[in-house]
Amino acid sequence: MDAIILQILNGLDKGSAYALIALGLTLIFGTLGVVNFAHGALFMIGAFCAVTLSRLLSLSHKVEIPGAVDFLGNPQMRDVPYIYEIFGENLGATIIDWAVPLSILFAIPVMILIGVIMERGLIKHFYKRPHADQILVTFGLAIVLQEIIKYYYGANPIPTPAPSAFVGSFDFGALIGFDPGTIIYPYWRLVYFAFAAVIIGAVFAFLQFTTFGMVVRAGMADRETVGLLGINIDKRFTIMFGLAAAVAGLAGVMYTPINSPNYHMGMDFLVLSFVVVVVGGMGSLPGAVLAGFLLGILESFASMREVIDIIPGINQVIIYLVAIIILLTRPRGLMGRKGVMED
């Protein structure tokens, strides 16, 4: 029992990331009808927003340490971040410590801007081209984006820690009445899950309760009719693209403490997220979220020693296997509408 709960918990953080990326992919596919292979790159850029902000906050200048001299007799220097001088040492240190959560504020405008530029500058021209062309051009874009990041940030993963308050683990098992020490769970993963739940809830609420969201949902169901009603659907879809980019970016920002960001993390997640979208059902938002969590948890179950001992290597292929079975037996996915891109 405790092992099962542990695996479910372990699957949650990856599942959250899958769900957030798949949600954005589905929003874009459902509204614009575009298959976006560059969506993983947006996740990656989000992660590097966090890297950038924590570097910006830590920008320092050298200050002499009073009274201290090195062996040559020169005064010893230490790095003092500028931010200490603005906010004082204590608050400054806290701000640097909280760089990753603060990056959310930084990443939202950046990601929306990138998304809007991408849509207006490139994707717009591919609405009427075949899906293969959309795949190809966004695939090219993904390469370009990740190479730009690689050029500026290098090829190695950049450790970006969570705020010290969330470093470490807690005994989740003891909280719910198991023996102490059976279910140890890192704080940040729980934060990530909660964060993902909030974002997903916000996106659904936005689509459900605002006029804007209502028009977008109508557009997803039947684009032509909504266009005929004289509603400028294109403009809204541009904003949707920005929103989807922001969702992917935020997923990336908060993922940095779990996995140090590198330039190809987007591609790694993209392939899996596509699988998630397909399993959930192309164009179905709840399907994307459900499939994201399901596959994340399934993956973590498949990584259990007991399972691997029976079927070696299953943890490596479980997601693909599920996708293949789903595509062959129920092509519309778990929650896809009948007839939407079924063949």
Added chain:
Amino acid sequence: MGILEVKDVNKRFGGLQALGNVNLSVAENTCHAIIGPNGAGKSTLLNCLVGKLIPDTGAVMFDGQSVLGRTPFEINQMGISRVFQTPEIFGDLTVMENMLIPCFAKRDGSFALHGIRSVTSEAELRDQAEQMLEEVNMLDKRNMHSASMSRGDKRRLEMAMCLVQNPKLLLLDEPTAGMARADTNNTIDLLKEIKEKRNITIAIIEHDMHVVFSLAERITVLAQGTPLVEDTPENIKGHPKVKEAYLGEAA
């Protein structure tokens, strides 16, 4: 016993009864028209004949064999060719290639590797194809890219592609939809000519009564998924039930 026998066919889409107890018999070497107001189930019936849809109940027999459960290509191999409402041709290919594909299908069956001999070396099939193009007055267009042709030409090409297979039954789905009067008359003449020259059965779905009465020997009127009457064109004209179906209860 006709070449095509439809017996008690029913088809539902959710709550909508698209076809209800449809019975139809098309005699060999006749031209049989199926008419009816919009939503009468004409296209659904046609799709049941060619394997696109499978009826919920009932039987469809062609030439003594059931077509139910067979795929469209199997049904074509049995001898049914279909012309679509909007011309379906191989737009990326030339007119000649468009013609050769049905020739290969007729000779080699639904799948063959055909070896790696060049298409140009198939003299016999090319002759066949050219003859057919001649018949529909398109021989001069044989090297054209077929997507760049006019709609009328595409329609004629599609017809030629079906006829070159020498089908036993030719299904036409509104072959003159959207055509100008002159083109419609040309199509009628072409179909009449074909009918005289070959032993062929034609089943035609059509809105244009001019076309129907120029071609058909039997007419079935379909309304709300059920056949109302089946009779000769003379008797259909002015039939009270038909008027009612087309003009509604008020008339």
Added chain:
Amino acid sequence: MFGLDKKDASLLLIVTALVAFAPFLLNPFPEGSAMAQFNAGYPDLMQRFVIFGIFAIGFNILFGLTGYLSFGHAAFLGVGSYAAVWMFKLLSMNVLPAIILAVIVAGIFALIIGYVSLRRSGIYFSILTLAFAQMSFALAYSVLTPITGGETGLQLALDDPRIFGSATTAEGNIPVPGFFGLEMRDSTELVLGNWVFTFSVGYYFAAIIMLLSFYLSIRIFRSPFGMMLRAVKSNQQRLNYTGLNPRPYTLAAFVISGMYAGLAGGLMASMDPLAGAERMFWTASGEVVLMTILGGVGTLIGPVLGAGLIKYMENIISKINSDILHSWFAFLPDGLEDLVVTLIYPFIGKGWHLTLGIVFMLVVIFLPGGLVQGGQKIAGLFGRKKAQEPKNATTEPAE
């Protein structure tokens, strides 16, 4: 000639001549000159040109003719490599059985994956092939380590059985792959003044196979089978109602292109007898897509051109570093020199992928027919006056 019409025969002859004289053509700059780094006439790189040429030719038979975009073709290349290396380990160092087995195994593999994937089309097909390839990669990397060598890759060893050959050479080394006594690694050099030309057995062996593959692909393009594949791409509905079953046609195309990939993989292992899982990674599948699109999808020569260009860029552009850039622009005033170098630097050396990505995007956006279409456009610009009259005569008003 060879059952080809005049145009195709001359294309084949031109390609044959280019391939035969490649050691000269790709080495235009004398040894030791500043431009010598742009020479591509060394065996290792030339072998890659022709081997990836085979890979792209095969991919084009599937994507170019049927329009099915596979994102997992590298799996077949990887499988072919493994099969070939196993032949070297178990049987002998002769490349012939190794290549034959590579083709057969890749074909069987493609048959299984194709049978399942082709039940869907469009983007689902792309994702299915991608999923299968990633699965193969993950398995080769982990569980199948006894067969694939896992992370280190599959390598030859001194204690391999090699039942039809010797396990070791007289000097006690691992023997090298050969073709009935001709060692792939052998080469002769021809020195003409400052120029050094290298003729390697491996290159010419691979080149001959590439020419045969190219010839076969022309025959397939011109055959009724090729016509059917184009019909699949053009209108599957019509094909179905014309009495033809599209699935076996696409499956045959898939298997053939998988066998081409296996052939490329087998050749790769013959040139350098080792195989690693990274050859199956999905970026490797993406690479062959890039090659085909860049050169011109659906054209005969396009994929070969694309493969050559990408491998050239990979090898040559990635070798340029900032020192070389500085020496090129040394004639500029200092500040300007630095500026120019700074502007170009991200696109060279390690940044060649960036150049690749940009070129690829530009091609997809502006030149969907690839370099071949570009060439035709340029040729059209120059030959416009001549061509204008007959062009007007054939253009019919639409509708």
